[in-house]
Amino acid sequence: MEPQTVVGEKFFIVIRGKSRKGFSRGCIGRAEAETQRGELTGPLYGGGPAGAGAPKSGGAVRREDTYPLTRHQAQLLLFVANSSKRLELLCNPQLFSAICELSRDDLVLVRHKKGHVPGLVKNLMQVGRKDSQADLLMLGFEVEFVEDGQNLSSKKPAPLPVFSAADIVQVVPSHNVPLGVHWRDGKSEGLNRKAVTRIHSMPSIGSRARKAAESRVIQHPRLDEVRERLEVGSMVEVESNTGIIVYGVIRWMGVPRGKTDQWAGIELDYEVNGCSDGKYGGQRLFTCRGNRALFVPVTKCSADSRFPCSSTDTEPLRAPETPPVLPFEDSDRDAPPVPESEATSLLVGRMKGIQGHINSCYLDAALFSLFGSSVTVDAICQKPADTERPLTCTLRTIINRLRRHGFVPAECVMNFRRQLGCDSFRTDEKDPEEFITVLFQKVLCIEPLLKLRSEGETSQGTYTLQIFLEKEQIGQMPTVQQLLDASCLTGNLKFEAVPSCLIVQMPRFGNKYKMFSHIIPSTELDITDLLYNSPRECFVCGRLAEFECVQCLPDQRLQPGRIKQYCTTCNTQVHTHPSRGSHAARALAAPADAAAVAPVSRQALQLFAVLCIHTSHYVSFVKYGSDPHSWLFFDSMADRCGDDQTGYNIPEIRACPEVGDFLCRREEGPARADPLQAPELVRRLLCDSYMFLYQNPATPLSRPDPGEP
Structure with missing residues (x-):
């Protein structure tokens, strides 16, 4: 029998893995022992009123597939009968933390x-x-509804309904509620109450002191000034016709069809009957979960009062505290990429992804693009950690946190930046290509991803490929394929081999200059005609190509933007045309044993991430699965709580299937479409693209084993 180590009282919830030895995702357990293989063993608790908190069975689960809980957290989650609802609540750390700290007379929705x-x-x-004594008793909240015409101090006769933690969708702490707030609606009769047995009630929950702030009104800036500052990404609140205030984030701003004034499309924090999934008047303006999209005039929006931005009081407001992050226990086993079926439940939401801090967005976006879901770059984490290289260990910790818990706190990234050893990496905004070069070369010890051969037959290695070309060589809204072909053909550059990862940098420089206002992403990048000493097909007849012509690239009669390569016969015929008489075709290098007529195997790379920049801020789009619509949008600094000195950034990951909708069209279709009519995130992808990341799953990245020369 395998020896076990006895551990103290530790509760957990299973967040990953399939059902195994009595445990499945969303189950709550208590660890009584830990095996040498790193598995936690102990009882499994039933949930909901029927379970009554009694242990039902025992089992074993890998430590890395669990998330630690305090006894109080476990008791609150245990009263949530639906395991998926438990995980959904856990994926919202701000809300769950607020629920765990609720005090008497706190206002909730x-x-x-x-x-x-x-x-x-x-x-x-x-x-x-x-x-x-071993029972884990469930905990629920007794809630008094606020009726029409009553103020916050009103009382109702018992009995009161009991709600689980998952029933609470909003928390407004008592000391943040301004005086004079009245709620209308909220009739309580007819509530389907749970059949529960009350042991006893606690007269006061928590020990939060009543401050002087509770007896004064928090003064906010003038509403018209606040509304002038509202933009996409702003956290706002809107009072409904029934008097209930709803909270959310602005995802779209503009003038809808049939309207004359400015409106806002808001993604609410929770579902509300009658709302949509981002459509208004039959037109999709943004995408979110069903019943969460609310469209209202901007004049109806106010800044989210839960985060007061100013006060006229002499006593300063309490500085916001960073949401608590439970300790992360590293494991000898590296976390695999997040399965496509679990990606949205683990990653999508606020306080998800990598938390930004002090101009770190270039690094946050690059790391999430490379390790958020990529299979190719995952090979670099397959080998044992080199304990002599702290940088490698720190990077592995960041990746494992992201893949196991869906969130990496800012201190992890700041520690990584400090270990890079360069002052500018610790404090200043850097270019992603500079960081990516350091990451692959110094941290991961990977050879240059690309080997390029120039006209002089010299070979050079690089980690990213910068696009260089004249604007007149290509159309106004090019695809990445057209840009790559034109750039390599103009510079007479060829790939010596098919790269495992190709990172293409667009012809733009920071946020001040970009050659093209919009660039169409190519989901597949065909580099067959860019390989050195490789057989190629004639553009006209399909026989073995022997010449290529740069001047034919923009020819309107010959599919402009496509590489033009010809056999000897077609080269002569094409260039007999008077408009091409001045062209100078150059000979191609091809294998000596290449057949004159034989099909050429195409070599294509797959798009898996895009880095974008707008006003010096980097974000990323990442493909997390094989489905064409499996795209995520990541922003490490989507919002902020508090001021620059005492606050913290709020990272956010959003599912964006509309990107997949757009990319699924044939490239000629999107190129003719008006980008201004596309959904918000699609416009951002087309306008702000900075680097496109492609992978070849057949040839994964690798690095030397620790200790290898």
């Missing part, structure tokens, strides 16, 4: 069969029968 209803927390209830 709870799910009700008639919608979302405001109420006051009155008691924390222990649910179930305590048969033994």
Whole structure:
């Protein structure tokens, strides 16, 4: 029998893996021992009213497939009967932390069969029968609804309904509620209450002191000044017709069809009946989950009052605290890429991805692009960590945090920047290509990704490929394929071999100059005609090509933007045309044993990520699976809580299937489409693209084993 190590009382929830030895995703357990293989063993608890918190069975689960919980957190989650709802709540650390710290008379918004209803927390209830000391009793909240015409101090006679943590969709702490706030709506009759057994109620939840701020009104800037500052990404609140305030983030701003004034499309923090998934008037303006898109005039929006931005009081407001991050316990085993089926539940949401700090967006976006879901670059993490290289170990910790918990706190990235050893990497904004070169060369010890051969037959290695060409050589809205072909043909550059990873940098410089206003992403990049000493097909007849012509590249009669390569016969015929008489075709290098007539095997790379820049801020789009619509948008600094000195950045990951919708069209279609009519994230992809990342799954990256010369 395998020896076990006894551990103290540790609760956990299973976040990854299939059902195994009694455990499955969303189950809650208590670790009683840990095996030498790193598995936690102990009882599994039933949830919901029927489970009553009694242990049901025992089992074993890998430590890296679990997320640690305190007893209080475990008891709150145990009362949530649906395991998927538990994981959904856990994926919103800000909301879950606020629920765990609720105090008496805190204002909350709870799910009700008639919608979302405001109420006051009155008691924390222990649910179930305590048969033994080992039982894990469930916890729920006794909530008093706020009725029409009543203020926050009103009372209602008992009994009060009991709600689980998953029923709470919004928390407004007592000391942040301005005086004079009145809620309308919120009828409580007809609530389908759970059949529970109350052991006792706690008269006060938590120990939060009532401050002087509770007796004064928080002064906000004038509403018209606030609205002038609202933009896409702003956190706002809107008061509904029934008096309930809803919160969300602006995802779109503009003038809808049939309107004359400015409107805002808001992605709400929770579902509300009657809302859409981002469509308005039959037109898709952005994409989000169903029943979360609200469209209102901008004049109806106000800055989110949960994060007050100014006060006229002499006593300063309490500095915001960074949301608590449970300790991360590293493992000898590296976390694999997140499966496509689990990516959205693990990664999508606020406080997801890599948290930005002090101009780190160039690094955050590059790391998420490379390791967020890529299979090719995953090979660099397959080998044992080199303990003599702290940089490698720190990078592995970042990747494992991202893949196991979906969130990397800012201190991890700052530690990585400090270890890079360069002051500019620690504090200043850098270019992604500079960081990527250092990452592959110094941290991962990988040979240059590309070997390029120039006209002088010299070979040079590089990690990224910069596009250089004249604007007149190509159309106004080129594809990445056209840009790559034109650039390599103009510079007479060839790939010595098919690269495992190709990072293409667009013809733009920072946020001040870009050669093309829009660039169409090519989901596949065919480099067959850019390989050195490789057989190529004649552009006209398909026989073995022996010449290529740079001057034919923009020819409107010969598919402009396509590489023109010819056999000897076609080269002569094409260049007898008077308009091509001055062209100078150059001979191609081809294998001596190449057949004159034989099919050429095409070599194509697949797009897996795009880095974008706008006003010096980097974000990224990443493909997380094989489905054409499996795209994520990541912003390490999507929002901020608090000021520059005491606050913290809020990273966010959004699913963006609309990007897949756009890329699924034939390239000629998107090129003719008006980018201004595309959804917000598609416009951002077309206008702000900076680097396109392609991979060849057949030839994964590799690096030397630790200790190899």
